[in-house]
Amino acid sequence: MTSNLLASATSALPNELALVVIDHLQGNNKALCALARTCRDMQDLAEERLYKRIELLSVKNLHAIIEAFTSRPERVRAVQTLKILYSYKDDSLKDSAEIRTTFNECVARMVNLREWHIESPYDNFHWENDGGQAWVNGDMQRFRRALDTACVEGPIETDKIAAERRLGKNLERTVGLGLLENVTIHSHGTATDFWNLEGFHCLFRHPALKHLHISCVAFPDSGIPELAAHTKKTPLISLVFDECELRPKSLLSILRTPARLKSLTLGENVFNINRSRRAKPLLNKDAGGSLEALSAVAHSLESLTHLNPGWRLDKSPQVLRSIRPPGDGMRDFHLLKYLECDTNSFLHQAIIMNRDLAPPSLETLRIRRHWDVPVDFWDQPPDFDHYAALPSLDTLELLQSSYMW
Structure with a gap:
């Protein structure tokens, strides 16, 4: 079969070879732009690759990308990876709220977006300066509304498309963010390093999301009732909490939603304690409640990491303490192969120190x-008998972090 993609009056290049030529130019934006100017068919194929990945390091780039999207809406549909990494040092950031609003409306229409990375330019103590509040009440809320729409309307559209395909018809997607598979989101509050979860519970009920990395969130003390109807319904397989204020009841609500979560990092607020928060090992405080929350993923979890600020408060870290929680501990975690934690973690004290609960x-x-712990593993190694008692253990790693000097 021949094609009009690369053709003259006397010859034509087969479709397969034309596509190979275009794929070979992936990443060479200058060549793809030149190819896109040759004909309409080539423009479609070249721009699918040109706009597949967008990384925004400055708000100055927004004017050009918005103009491109406005002149040809097909370019919005082409975006599959979007990284919003505006620089705080950008002189244009202060007066960029309006242009960011226009761009965020384009984001909400990205129907083929798979990977999305959001970094507030005002994080790391810049939130108290001009613009931080506008980000929280403007950009973040627009992102939330777009995600919420994807959670509600995305599954409806997916079912409709599947039904039409069975009839031999093909429908184009219209719901933005409905195909998201990978999200990283790092923000802050209007007057603090942490942002409250509130309506962002939609992240944990997204119908397509498989990988989620979420930073600097303060979770509620109570459960999250909006997630109750989504128990074991989401495709999430890896979840990373990074510098978050985690609480057992809300954690339980979240961990009930994935059908088969495989990897989990419980990153509590370890380092972000200098301004608006102090070190609070919240999961350690309620070891029984924390283990109950983890029990929601006992059937599927393969890797578990706990990063907690307990070492900041421990006066004798070389002493291996043991606590006895109620129940069977983690005996039902038959697929769990990897565990990482500090010696003062509730996982170490309640599970590792009780081999019958491991x-x-x-x-x-x-x-x-x-x-910062004055007693290191090399001066005073732990009692290895506790670890040797674990019958299935194959590898023991002692990780002693250190300043390079």
């Missing part, structure tokens, strides 16, 4: 100690 198939255990 995961039956645990192969690798990594024990961490921070550089």
Whole structure:
């Protein structure tokens, strides 16, 4: 079969070879732009690759990208990876709220977006300066509304498309963000380093999301009732909490939603404690409630990491303490192969120190100690008998972080 993509009056290049030529130019934007100017068919194919990945390092780039989207809406549909990484040092950032609003409306129409990375330019203590509040009440709320729409209307449209395909028809997607698979989001509050979850519970009920990395969120003390109807319905397989204020009841609501979560990082507020927060090992405070929350993913979890600020408060970290929680601990975690935590983590004190409560198939255990802890693993190694008692353990790693000097 021949094609009009690359053709003259006397010859034509087969479709397959034309596509190979275009794929070979992936990443060469200058060549793809030149190719897009040759004909309408080539423009479609070249721009699918040109706009597939967008990284915004400055708000100055927004004017050009909005103009491109406005002149040809097909370019919005082409975006599959979007990274919003505006620089705080950008002189144009102060007066960019209006242009960011226009761009965020385009984001809400990205029907083929798979990977989305959002970094507030005002994080790391810049939130108290001019613009931080506008980000929280403007950009973040527009992102939330777009995600919420994807959660509600996305599954309806997916079912409709599947029904039409069975009839031999093909429908184009119209719901933005409905195909998201990978999200990283890092923001802040209007007057603090942490942002409240509130309506962003939609992240945990997204119908397509598989990988979620969420930073600097303060979760509620109570459960999240909006997630109750989504128990074991989402495709999430990896979840990373980074510098978050985690609480057992809201964590339980979240961990009930994935059908088969495989990897989980419980990153509590370890380092972000200098301004608006102090070190609070919240999961350690309620070990029983924390283990109950983890039990929601006992059937599927393969890797578990806990990063907690308990080492900041521990006066004798070389002493391995043991607590006895109610219930069977983690005996039902038959697929858990990897566990990483500090010696003062509730996982170490309640599970590792009680071999009859440990995961039956645990192969690798990594024990961490921070550089600010005066007693390191090399001066005073832990009692290895506690770890040797774990019958399935194959590898023990002692991770002693240190300043390079």
